[in-house]
Amino acid sequence: MKFQSWGQCALAFFAIAYLAGVYFASSPIWMGFSINALIVTLAALSWNITGGLGGLSSFGHAALYGTGAYASAILQVKYGVNAWFGLGGGIAAGAAMGAFIGGLAFRYGLKGSYFALVTLAFAEVLRICASSFEWTGGGSGLQLKLMPGLAQLQIIERPWIYTGLLAVVGLVMFLTGLIKHSRFGAYLIAIRENEDAAEALGINTYKIKVQAMAISGAFGGLAGVLYLQLWLFIDSTVVYGSAVSVEALIGPIIGGAGTVWGPLLGTLGLHLLGEGTKSLLPNSPGLNFVFYAIVLICALRFLPQGFVGFAARFGAFNKKERDDA
Amino acid sequence: MLEVRHLSKTFGGLKAVSDVSLDVPEGSIVGLLGPNGAGKTTCFTIIAGFTKADTGHVHFAGQDITGFSPHHICRLGMIRTFQIVQPFVGLTVQENIAVGAYLHHPQRREAMAVARDVGKRLGLGGMLDRPASALTIAGRKRLELARALATGARLLLLDEVMAGLIPSEINEIVAIIRQIQSEGHTILLIEHVMQAVMSLVETAYVLNQGRLIAHGTPQQLVADPEVIEAYLGHGAAARLQEGHHA
């Protein structure tokens, strides 16, 4: 979370100013839009742990997000568990799913494109299962009973939802910063840069990668649970669909993979673009994704380190170091 | 400190290493020499746990470590470096060294302090805050050594640390290796340029086509006809002898 340049400070300032501005805009549309963007930001922060810090690019983060959402929904709907325990259950289930997928994939040495494909396949299997079994509500999904109040984590007032989400996103970003500057984070980055060299230096690379998937799963599960508590309804396409996986990876890549602020900046930027498209061209389903794709291609070509890396070029505090943010 | 016994490894019909045994006494610098493709690096990868041997045993500090994973072996105090130096490019020089230091210092503050210390000892003091990508080849070789030392390893397996360096840089790295030895480390180093290590090693083993063909002091080895032939081709020793007599 150290800034290396005035450019990065400016980026963070814009993000904070925007997020604060939402309170004063007194526009329910902006508020609702920002709430969605923050939930996606959580999924993006989840992807960022494995995909950004660890270089383990997953194309199926919906597997973690959806598992969190479904675990909490099943606990609440089928077993009458309190939503707060559902939250804990969802986070735990997400972490377990992450560890399970990682444990299998890394046991057999999958890397790069193969890892991306196997995560995608897991998400797809889970989606089909969730839409096929009665226990998961089948094709019609699961609906929570409306019980407003903090006791059941069902907040109705939008500004409070927004505030709560801001706090959660802030917390996860703080945790990301802690992870990044801990031994664990250094090990993950070492694995990303060169796995053999990392192994030679005494790092149990398998264990670290599986732990990273578990942490990522916990964050992803958290995002899924909060989505559920916001809409009180999930089905297999909404939480296990490929759109979730895609949004989780585009934000961090555009904002700056492996950085603390990248996922937030990238996701906010994308959603502003998407919202702009919607207001200019109403009734244009899918068009926002067309623009996301264009931005992604441009970012890969022209901003290899995303917004954060780009901003580092402007007004660097210390000309010598630019690689960290 | 390191005892290797009857190591063999075959890659699809090719005997990369066959029946290699060697000893590295504590506190010594031992060379593993041989022409290109002799199986030196394969030996290293087996000893350090990256490849499983078909047969044979590796003992380190009295413990049988055959089949242990590389990170486990490193934890016990033996580490290898890579012939093609591999810095973690996203990190600064100091953070690179800290990745090694974290092994026995889980706190960032301590690990970074150890890294700073090791970096200064290896002449990287001025570069600590620079990205690792800014280092020259010689700098990267030092970084590779620094990272290995920072793990607290007692035995270093160095894979061609002098390759690609100019003579003045080789002299510097020889001095650094001496210094590391004087601090109590044991070193096994691979080199295919014999001259570079003659002054450095106490004893050396020579590998050719996967087999050990000689073992002795550098002076003994340069006079060994089999070693000369391995390097210069069949009949070279005899021609050299004639040359001397003429």
Added chain:
Amino acid sequence: MSILIVPAILSGMMMGAVYALVALGLTLIYGVLHIINFTHGSLLMLALYVVYFLNLHLGLDPYLAIPIVLPLFFTLGYCLQRGLIAPMSGGSEQNVLLITLAVSLMIDNLALYFWTSNTRSADIAYAYDTVEILGALLPLGRVIAFAAALAVSPVIWAFMAFTRTGAAIRAVAIEKRGAELVGIDVNHTYAICFGIGTACVALAACLLFPTFYVTPQVGYTFVLVAFTTVVLGGMGSLPGALIAGLLLGIIESLCGLFLGESLGQIGIFLAFILILLFKPSGLFGKRAGS
């Protein structure tokens, strides 16, 4: 139940032939360019729409559309690789994967925007005429697709084996640098290969359309099945893709029979995960997993 198994296997093989045809293009691209091409499914979807509109507006029979659609998609594939994927990726494997993902997102969502999510199919009178084989009644359209898929594989093989371009493609696949040194235009060869892969997909679309439908999402389902086929067959292996496609068609059909229609595809994805984990080199591949 057992009386249903033979028809299920046969009808699975008919669908499997289409999978094989889609996968042939994908495995060709992987074998030469060493990239995993996410756009493949989207291009199939696009080809299905082209066939649909040709049929709707010009009354052109899907099979007669082949001479139009094939060159069109060859050109499209060539331009896509040469004009977009190659220049934008800068050569990194991870970037190529992401760029093809982005391009497929673009195509899928543009289709959604222009053509809505409605399911469309054509009324082709003879498509559902049935043929009786081993006591199973199979739709004529599927039988034609099966026969065509079997016929196409040797054609591609012969092209690779006996033509100059085929030799260039094989050279580039084995040793890019060396091929460059002997004067082969690598970028051109890559694009040609991408074009051929895309033409395979277009052919699959023409054969599939009479007995299928099209929606903007249809590519996504196919791309996963195609990946599975390619991995099962061994990345880059043409005969592997053919056999794996047939096998997966059967697996899907049997899973559908025993587990219910909605779980039919789960067999494919489970097979995919298991193959990636335990035998990433596939049944016929030489390449290791990572």
